[in-house]
Ligand SMILES: NC(=O)C1=CN([C@@H]2O[C@H](COP(=O)(O)OP(=O)(O)OC[C@H]3O[C@@H](n4cnc5c(N)ncnc54)[C@H](OP(=O)(O)O)[C@@H]3O)[C@@H](O)[C@H]2O)C=CC1
């Protein structure tokens with residue numbers, strides 16, 4: 001049986017616990033969160049009663065896999081130390097790698113621990129195709145993210161428009177994937193993922209829209225290069241517990257965990 005340390009127990013983490021509970025091939029033994037709320041305690045009691053809820057992984061703990069679904073700060077706080085100790089990790093908060101030097105630090109920690117960090121595809125598809133296309137050479141990758149106005153609450157979008165009063169789509173951001181990931185840490189992880197798979201954080205063009213006409217998180221990707229071209233639209237249903245986050249992100253985390261314990265991985 002493989003043991004897991006889950007980092008974060010919010011909209012994604014609690015749904016991941018739900019979907020993994022009862023699988024005899026694995027056990028979530030640690031849930032790492034800054035503070036234990038009553039809601040988290042109840043969720044863990046119900047879905048992973050054997051798990052310890054802690055602010056950090058104890059020095060003697062040795063999970064087979066660390067699963068991050070917490071937020072950008074969790075990379076520095078939990079993922080880097082785990083990798084350096086030789087514990088493999090799967091990561092959802094990919095935008096964290098847009099901070100200066102962070103992608104290099106993550107790689108160096110995995111090398112020091114002789115292990116591997118897997119950047120999850122999360123809410124977007126086509127990462128396999130884009131990463132393969134990069135081998136032949138890419139010319140352009142453009143990402144457009146479109147979410148309902150309330151998904152942008154508490155973000156810098158509030159400084160450029162009145163979200164509640166929008167009657168048509170409003171472009172809240174245009175720039176590079178690096179800038180998008182820094183400005184919108186809870187909404188532009190997909191932009192970072194596409195750029196790390198493809199043309200890089202500084203050459204991937206990004207536009208973000210608050211759009212009252214949509215009730216899904218719509219991700220559109222256009223890429224061209226030596227391979228030919230691709231165009232992809234994902235219409236992700238948001239999680240009820242967090243409208244910023246698409247349900248597919250949960251399934252992507254679960255897929256990665258199950259691939260770790262399966263005899264046949266896909
Ligand atoms: N790759 C992708 O496609 C996507 C990636 N994401 C990433 O996943 C993250 C989580 O999303 P979601 O579950 O919807 O967010 P929520 O806000 O619902 O949950 C976040 C959880 O993580 C905890 N947390 C925050 N910071 C830390 C930390 N440093 N260490 C441990 N736990 C921490 C929070 O605790 P508390 O409430 O006490 O702060 C909370 O339990 C997003 O912030 C984003 O970075 C999200 C969507 C798509």
Ligand SMILES: O=C([O-])CC(=O)C(=O)O
Nearest residue numbers: 123187188189190245246
């Ligand atoms: O879940 C989504 O639709 C995408 C998202 O929040 C992100 O890219 O950070």
